[in-house]
Amino acid sequence: MAKKIVKEPVIELLALEKRFGFGDAEHLAIDNLDLRVEKGEFIAIMGPSGCGKTTLLNIIGLLDTPSDGDYRLDSQSVESLSHIKRAHARAKKIGFVFQDFNLIERMNVIENVALPLTYSGVSPTKRLGLASKMLANFHLSEREYYMPWQLSGGQTQRVAIARALVNKPAILLADEPTGNLDSKSSHIIMEELSDLHKRGNTIIMVTHNPDLTTYASRVITMLDGKIDTDTKEDKVIEKNSAPKRPLSIKQRKAIKRKKK
Amino acid sequence: MRILLFEHFRTARESLRRTKVRTYLTVTGVAVGIASITTILALSGGVTDIITRQIKDAGNDIALVRPTAKEPSLIDLGNPNPAAAYTTSPLVERDLDSIQSLKNVDLAAPIMTLSGNVYSKDEHPHNSTIVATTPEFTKTAPIVMKDGQFIDGMTSEDTVVLGEQLAVNLFGTDQAVGKQLTIRGQPFTCIGVIKRQKNPINYNNIDVDNSAIISLDSGKLFNQGVAQIQQINVKATKNTDIQKLKTSIETVISKNHDNERDTSVLVGEEITQPTSKLFLIMTAVLSAIAGISLIVGGIGIMNIMLVSVAERTREIGLRKAVGATSESIVSQFMIEAFITSALGGIIGLVGGYALAFVISMFLPYDPVLSWQAGAVALALSIIVGVLFGLYPALKASRKNPIESLRRSR
Numbered sequence: 068m069a070k071k072i073v074k075e076p077v078i079e080l081l082a083l084e085k086r087f088g089f090g091d092a093e094h095l096a097i098d099n100l101d102l103r104v105e106k107g108e109f110i111a112i113m114g115p116s117g118c119g120k121t122t123l124l125n126i127i128g129l130l131d132t133p134s135d136g137d138y139r140l141d142s143q144s145v146e147s148l149s150h151i152k153r154a155h156a157r158a159k160k161i162g163f164v165f166q167d168f169n170l171i172e173r174m175n176v177i178e179n180v181a182l183p184l185t186y187s188g189v190s191p192t193k194r195l196g197l198a199s200k201m202l203a204n205f206h207l208s209e210r211e212y213y214m215p216w217q218l219s220g221g222q223t224q225r226v227a228i229a230r231a232l233v234n235k236p237a238i239l240l241a242d243e244p245t246g247n248l249d250s251k252s253s254h255i256i257m258e259e260l261s262d263l264h265k266r267g268n269t270i271i272m273v274t275h276n277p278d279l280t281t282y283a284s285r286v287i288t289m290l291d292g293k294i295d296t297d298t299k300e301d302k303v304i305e306k307n308s309a310p311k312r313p314l315s316i317k318q319r320k321a322i323k324r325k326k327k
Numbered sequence: 328m329r330i331l332l333f334e335h336f337r338t339a340r341e342s343l344r345r346t347k348v349r350t351y352l353t354v355t356g357v358a359v360g361i362a363s364i365t366t367i368l369a370l371s372g373g374v375t376d377i378i379t380r381q382i383k384d385a386g387n388d389i390a391l392v393r394p395t396a397k398e399p400s401l402i403d404l405g406n407p408n409p410a411a412a413y414t415t416s417p418l419v420e421r422d423l424d425s426i427q428s429l430k431n432v433d434l435a436a437p438i439m440t441l442s443g444n445v446y447s448k449d450e451h452p453h454n455s456t457i458v459a460t461t462p463e464f465t466k467t468a469p470i471v472m473k474d475g476q477f478i479d480g481m482t483s484e485d486t487v488v489l490g491e492q493l494a495v496n497l498f499g500t501d502q503a504v505g506k507q508l509t510i511r512g513q514p515f516t517c518i519g520v521i522k523r524q525k526n527p528i529n530y531n532n533i534d535v536d537n538s539a540i541i542s543l544d545s546g547k548l549f550n551q552g553v554a555q556i557q558q559i560n561v562k563a564t565k566n567t568d569i570q571k572l573k574t575s576i577e578t579v580i581s582k583n584h585d586n587e588r589d590t591s592v593l594v595g596e597e598i599t600q601p602t603s604k605l606f607l608i609m610t611a612v613l614s615a616i617a618g619i620s621l622i623v624g625g626i627g628i629m630n631i632m633l634v635s636v637a638e639r640t641r642e643i644g645l646r647k648a649v650g651a652t653s654e655s656i657v658s659q660f661m662i663e664a665f666i667t668s669a670l671g672g673i674i675g676l677v678g679g680y681a682l683a684f685v686i687s688m689f690l691p692y693d694p695v696l697s698w699q700a701g702a703v704a705l706a707l708s709i710i711v712g713v714l715f716g717l718y719p720a721l722k723a724s725r726k727n728p729i730e731s732l733r734r735s736r
Contacts, residue, residue, distance in 0.1 A: 130648060130728050151652050158650020169645045169732060173345055185334050186650035230649070 075142065077237055077269050078104040078127060083136035085122055085292075096122040097133070098292035104238075109264040110271045111283035119292040120273045121242055127271065128161050128240045129153045141237065158186040162231030164241040168223045170215040170230075177202065177211040180230045187234060201229045205259065221252030228259060232268075239263065241272040245279065257282045331655055332662075339663040342635065350667065353624075353631045357671025357708055358678060360621030365679025365704045367617055369694035370686065371610040376695040378530055382598050384469055388433075390573055391530060391593045392426070392559040392580065394418060417589045418556040418580075420543075425579045426559060431567040436463040437556040438531055439546045443511035445493065445539045452496035456538045457510060459546020459554070467560035468531055475504040475519030477540075484545045487515040491523040492536040510539060511549055528692060530598050531558065569594045621707060624671065625715035628664055632719035636660065643723050644731025653724040660723050664716020665709065672708025676701055 085097040096119045104110060112120050125131040126138060129145060138145050140160065148156065162183075170179045181198035189197070202208055205225045215223060224244060231239055241260070245253035253276070261282045264270055272283065280286045288295045343350045382389065394416045418437075426435045441457040462479040464470065470477065477488055487510065494503035494517070503517045524535050547554050563572050573592045580590050636643070643656060683694035 125729050128648070151654070154647070154650055154652040157648065163648045165732065169641060169648075171642050171645065173341070182646070183649035185331065186646075186652075186655065188330055190330060191334075234650075 075106065076103045076139075077106050077141060078102070078271075079137075079139040079142070080127075081137040081139075083123075083126070083133050083138060085119070085126065085131070086134040095292050097126070099136070100293060102287075102294065104269065104271065106237075106269055107264070107267050108269055109260070109282065109284045111280045111286045112271065112273045112289060113275070113277065113280065113286060114289035114295070118289045120289055123289070124240050124242055124271065124273050127238070128163060129157050154186070158183060159234055160237045162234065162236040162239045164224070164227050164231045164239065164244045166243040166246040168215075168220075168227045168247075170223060170226060172215055175212050175214055176207065176218070176226050179215065179226060180233055183230060183234045198229070198233055201233045202226070205229050219252070220248050221255050224248060224252070224256050225259060228256070228263075232263070237269060239268055239270045241270065243273055243275065245274070245276065253279070332658070335655070335659045335662045336666075338659055339666050342639075343663060343666060346635070349631055349634075353627050353667050354671045354674065356624035356627035357621070357668050357711060358624075358675035360617065360624040360711075361672050361675025361704050361708045362679035362682060363617035363620055364614060364707065365676050365696065365700075366683045366686065366694075367610060367613045368700040368704065369680055369683035369696040370690070371606075372695040372697055372700055373683075373687065373690075373692045374528060374606070377526060377528055377692045378598065381469070381526070381529055382595075387595065388563040388565070388567065388569060389467060389530075389594070389598070390561040390563065390569060390576060391598055392418065392422070392561065392576060392590055393557070393593065395589055395591045416555050416557050417584060417587070418559060420547075420554040420556070422580050422583050422590075423554075423556065423559055425583055426561055426576055429572075429575055429579060431564050431572050431575075433562045433564045434463040434466060435562070436461055436467045436560045437543060437554065438464070438533065438558045438560065439543065439550075439554055439556050440533060441511070441546060441549055443549070445497065445508060445510050447497040447506070447508045450497050450499075452493065452537075454534075454537055455493050455496070456533055457546075457549075458533055458538050458540045459543050459549075460540060461543050463562075464540075464560070467562050468529075468535075469524070470535065471522040473501065473520045473522040475517070477519055477521075478542045482518060482542065484542060484548070485513070485515050486518045486542075488519040488521060488540040489517050490521050490534070490536040490538045490540075493539060494520050496537075508539075510541065513549075515539075515541070525691065531560070618707075621711055625668075625711040628667055628712060629715040629719060631667075632660060632664055632716055633722070635663070636719050636723040639723075640726060640731045640734050643726050644728040644734070647726075647728035648732065656724040657720045660720035661713065661716050664712045664720065668708050668712025668716070669705075671712075672705045675708065676704050679704070 080100055080102040083097055083100045083102075084095065087094050087096055098119075100123070112123070114120050122131065126133050129140075140156065145153065145156070170176075171182070174182070177195060177198050180201055181194040184194040184197060199208070199211060202211055205228065207222065207225060207229065210218060210222060210226075215226070218226065224247075228239075228244070231241075239260075244260070245256050248256060257279055260270055260272065264282075264284065272279075274280070286296075286298045288297075420437070423435055423437050426432055437460055439459040441459060443457050444451065445455045445457065446452070460478075462477060465477050473491060475488070476482075478486060487508065489497070489503055491501050494501050497503065497508055498506055501520055503520050506517050508515055508517060521535055521540075529535075543554055561572070561576065563569060573594050576592045580592075581588065584590070646656065647653075680694065680696055683696070687694050
């Protein structure tokens with residue numbers, strides 16, 4: 068135990084595995100992955116297509132369940148949560164930002180932002196008040212009653228970020244938030260995220276764009292469902308060094324026993 | 328939870344409003360089904376109601392003695408000549424005398440209907456009925472004289488009292504008193520005209536407006552001297568237990584008929600039941616057919632809901648991602664189905680009742696929709712909405728949020 072634990076981890080993944088398919092077609096999207104995310108970190112996850120970035124994000128966002136291993140959110144294992152509790156956790160602890168924004172077309176901007184509050188039992192008037200405040204943070208006060216199709220791409224994504232933050236979640240998960248934006252809008256969005264980070268929010272972002280990693284406090288590269296490099300580790304694992312061996316069955320069993 | 332329900336109502340209202348034409352068509356589908364059921368219930372309710380009111384008018388001291396009809400079956404529906412219509416009535420004058428001699432019986436009036444024709448010098452009207460009865464009949468049925476007098480003990484055997492419509496049909500005028508007519512080839516003189524009643528449906532099963540009423544003795548002359556009575560109307564004395572009277576009438580007739588249970592005594596509510604079970608079967612069959620149209624309406628709801636769920640796949644995924652439980656997705660779509668079907672139910676109820684009034688312009692009675700029947704129609708519409716909305720709603724709630732979000736528009 069050389070390392071001192073300075074902060075409480077918000078997210079802790081232990082020997083996480085996600086399998087898709089059966090038998091011969093079985094495929095490991097996430098392969099024995101360990102990760103600790105502390106409060107206030109801004110993590111950028113990079114990696115080639117199909118390396119398991121989005122799957123990892125979905126598991127962290129409680130939209131998907133791991134096949135094996137443990138996931139602790141706020142020091143609580145999510146495995147035992149009922150689907151209702153998981154939905155509540157999504158409502159209160161997690162904010163999502165998607166590549167294609169996913170605003171509901173027939174609702175105006177402020178209603179879209181207020182939507183997550185519906186599911187945490189906030190009254191309608193209070194909802195609109197909170198949403199309005201959140202939109203003001205993103206300089207969108209004048210667009211409150213616009214419909215989503217009347218906004219530019221950058222504005223739409225800012226609305227989506229406002230929606231993700233309206234519940235004051237513990238973590239903000241962003242899946243290629245700038246994937247559909249031009250470079251100018253991308254940088255505006257990244258400035259916003261960086262701002263949020265400075266204010267103490269925990270952000271996990273998946274991206275393909277290496278330029279954007281400069282905004283992050285920690286960069287993780289993934290390959291074949293495993294963490295390839297992690298800037299948090301003092302030494303960056305050389306790409307061409309000996310491949311990291313997967314844990315043996317014995318080691319894995321030891322981790323499971325520790326969990327119990 | 329309450330906030331969420333309110334929210335679902337708002338969302339449902341909004342999404343229904345956004346697809347107006349679609350919603351109207353679906354609502355119409357349900358409304359047609361409910362309207363047809365409502366029409367049938369209202370019209371059959373009208374028949375029952377009309378007899379109920381007559382009984383109320385006559386007072387609660389009437390008992391009817393009728394030959395027991397053969398139990399009709401579904402086969403009779405398709406049988407153009409049900410046998411029961413031609414059987415001879417077992418009720419005879421002796422039964423009338425026995426009933427009259429019972430304690431607590433104020434009076435008893437026989438109704439003997441005869442087949443045959445009534446005609447004047449110039450006219451042969453159709454649809455007339457020849458009824459032979461006694462003067463007591465006026466006290467067991469709402470008979471008001473327009474002109475002249477009813478038959479009584481003093482009038483001779485060749486006199487007749489006419490219903491107003493029959494008088495007009497025969498002579499072209501309701502001023503028929505003193506005019507000559509022929510009944511089954513015998514000459515008769517009209518001594519009175521009965522005021523128009525406009526209730527061909529009544530517990531006496533005769534349309535007085537189109538009847539020629541003769542004395543029981545004249546009726547016997549047409550029937551080899553034997554009175555074959557279709558119905559005996561019994562009026563009890565004041566403050567009589569009508570149920571006890573029923574039993575004593577049953578006993579005395581059963582004795583007269585060698586213990587053969589060939590007659591039934593109806594009192595109170597029993598009288599208001601539609602006379603013919605065939606009528607009830609008819610109502611049931613029609614309702615079942617209307618029910619099929621309701622199922623079609625339900626399938627319409629399901630169809631549209633499935634389209635709606637498919638269209639909103641991304642929305643469902645997003646709602647789940649921001650914290651909606653499967654239950655709240657189910658209730659969101661169920662409320663949409665509920666609103667559609669309840670709206671169809673209300674429109675159908677009003678429309679069906681209105682349609683019943685239109686149809687009743689060609690019928691001798693008004694439709695009556697009891698609150699029970701209305702509640703049944705509304706409940707049916709809601710049940711249809713819930714039943715047919717359940718599958719699409721469950722389908723929506725089971726969508727995988729990840730796949731839903733990935734789905735291109």
